[in-house]
Amino acid sequence: MKPNTFRAHAHELVDWMADFLEQLEEHRVVPETKPGDIRAQLPSSAPQQGEPFSQIFADFQSTILPGMTLWNHPGWFAYFPANHSPPSILAEMLMATLGAQCMSWQTSPAATELEQVVMQWLRELLQLPETFVGTIQDTASSSTLVALLSARERVTSFQFGQKGPTGLDDKALCVYASKETHSSIDKAVKLAGIGLDHLRHVETDADFALCPEALEQAIREDLQRGHRPFCVVATVGTTSSSALDPLPAIGAICQKYDLWLHVDAAYAGTAAILPEKRALLDGIEYADSFVFNPHKWMFTNFDCSAYFVKDVDLLLRTFQTNPEYLKTEYDPQVVNFRDWGIPLGRRFRALKLWFVMRHYGVEGLQDLIRQHIRWAGELVTWIEADPDFECLAPAPLGLVCFRYHPAGCDDEVMLDRYNQTLLERINATGSCHLTHTRLGGKYTIRLCVGQLYTQREHVVKAWELCKQIVQEGLE
Amino acid sequence: MKPNTFRAHAHELVDWMADFLEQLEEHRVVPETKPGDIRAQLPSSAPQQGEPFSQIFADFQSTILPGMTLWNHPGWFAYFPANHSPPSILAEMLMATLGAQCMSWQTSPAATELEQVVMQWLRELLQLPETFVGTIQDTASSSTLVALLSARERVTSFQFGQKGPTGLDDKALCVYASKETHSSIDKAVKLAGIGLDHLRHVETDADFALCPEALEQAIREDLQRGHRPFCVVATVGTTSSSALDPLPAIGAICQKYDLWLHVDAAYAGTAAILPEKRALLDGIEYADSFVFNPHKWMFTNFDCSAYFVKDVDLLLRTFQTNPEYLKTEYDPQVVNFRDWGIPLGRRFRALKLWFVMRHYGVEGLQDLIRQHIRWAGELVTWIEADPDFECLAPAPLGLVCFRYHPAGCDDEVMLDRYNQTLLERINATGSCHLTHTRLGGKYTIRLCVGQLYTQREHVVKAWELCKQIVQEGLE
Incomplete structure (x- = not known):
């Protein structure tokens, strides 16, 4: 495909894309597709000869689109959001065109340095300790x-060189997280x-947050058994109910027993850009590592997970390899992000984060997040x-956990069935x-306000729908 | 940003993108940027107020672009390629706009089923055993x-439940790969x-391929030591020299000792779509798992790695979690790809593979790969x-490993220095x-023909450049 043919098709796609964004609400959020429906429409072998792009694009519209769940529909209240936004889509267009593979500084200098810069911006926005590198x-x-x-x-190699856990002195490593921790x-x-x-x-306590006393008790029991506690994962904003584990108390315990503290704020982290919500991260100074996902609530296309860590030398010791064919003359002076995680190859994800933060500005992002929290x-x-x-958990952010519980009905089996039916009908x-979870054993409906295009009217409409379905009867 | 504003900006970007593709060759492949150059041009904090998109895009062009290494330049002969192509970029535009998160069938039915279909297409194209699922x-x-x-x-849990290697009966697990295996x-x-x-x-042998005799010897020694051999990684197309490990002999050894055979054909796998090169994968029927990267040589934007495995139950046992908040009514009938790898969230990568295979067709892809191999x-x-x-290794595919070796000079230190200088000057x-490696201790220049826009003239030009630089003297 010559550049000018590409140009024509890309313009055609842009019009489709803009129309699609404009008309999102005219689509179903989740399609009525049944398992196998899409597959049945597709040939079982690749075509021998190339096909015209017009045909490929037509099939996309007629076969694929009707089978897609629209995560960016204004009626999206399920799971946690996976947002995109216009500036982020624009960045993805450029990323795809550059086609950069950002494993090393030299394989994409600007991508590496922009990643350092936007991670510094995020660190500052969330007021993370300056010792964190992202x-x-x-x-x-x-x-x-x-x-x-x-x-x-950290715990194995300090003592046993490169042998890994199998070489550990027969002590079993133990990890701690709350009952509500993510899978x-x-x-x-x-x-x-x-x-x-x-x-x-x-x-956990009545609000589904980790009990520090129970944590310390568990650590002590493992020590008595001759095990080796080494890591605690605290969650700020659990998936089921956005419960907030108490970082200061957990951090103090980690310090006392010399344990790694990892803080998972995948969803809730974004809210810490609001001064009035920054307390979410009080105690973060105790953490050794911290993650939150701009692709959830910061309007950056999936995938974009922001990982911060204090001990970069240890990170490198864990992940670095240094084969001859990857060596470059600048290695001693630069950061090679390939050594900061599992994959060798890396997309130029920093670009979309840069576009999003600049397009909205800090205040624009704060306004959007505040709205979502207010509507929730x-x-x-x-x-x-x-x-x-009734609500089944506190709702400190955009997630509301609730159920239908008619006065006088205390049959939990019946209530579960009612709410399952209610959710299905919504x-x-x-x-x-909307999606569901179980809190304290109870079938719970989750409604998370966090999609960029969601307005107050969509929350109102979802609530009206709940009430209407209940009024029509759930039998 | 309203849809119509997005529309205007996206059209503007498309013209830039098409111009960029048209004028790729007018850019340097690798910029002259020094460490810190880009960072110095960027503010250290995110802006408080949103900025006009025109400013963001202007900064992209003036600050970011000049610091990018262009992996899709026709003069790209480094590493292995990370190709993109116009149909793949078009697919990425739609993927970004859908913003789908394809963890479960229900969160994107069409994405899941299209992934099944395109992986079946690939399996057929490469003539992999039908027992492989991708x-x-x-x-x-x-x-x-x-x-x-x-x-x-497979080896730990069969015997020790969910305990993991730390629970293994004190036998050390052993893995085997060649000296030329990837990092x-x-x-x-x-x-x-x-x-x-x-x-x-x-x-390895003289051609840098794994010696089956040495493999069996190593396995026997470990068994004698009381260790537990459990996995062999064979490479079809090593990174240094595209050496081809002999799968039939390795496979027979794996069968004899009941070892998992993983075949890494990240780069070379694509060549197996040519009937005359399918012998690369002879013996693949012995493999338990197989990987090749369409983002390397199949003109699909990074990232897109095709992983095939036979024992899906075992895969699920290794990776599956099943929390309440992810359960859907269709789970018993469908595939949820979140359980097939490490990340929970997943992009809709199948779309670009579908666009690429349909746009080029099997014959179109074959023609492109054949050209590259012919020019090499x-x-x-x-x-x-x-x-x-002199060539320093066989060149069965697109990668040529060579060095300057003037008649009469046998000082290896000097030759290394010459070739390092030659590479720097090119x-x-x-x-x-171009990039380098070491083969048999010798500093080796690698030239890999595999970029979509590369024509024969670019290979000629690179070779002429080599000779010219040598003629000008390397002192």
């Missing part, structure tokens, strides 16, 4: 695995070879004022999308 | 780590907690015909970019 990973799952591997390296912690513990039976899911707060007041609904309308 | 990872580093963790799970294998062994002292770098072959004949140059011209 890099962009793909997801919080990877960031947390990087943290856990670094923590493992990526379990996954990282498994992958790091620690073994799930050495991950302690510590008791309004929803809480409506729920609390309604005798047939989502079946296609106008908005 | 998924897209970000890089070969991650794919290899996934393979190694699966292999570790990502070392990294994966480290990260998987195996310990680098249990990675055996097996001897021509370069080999020129080098061999020149008394002052690259200093900015018209092309």
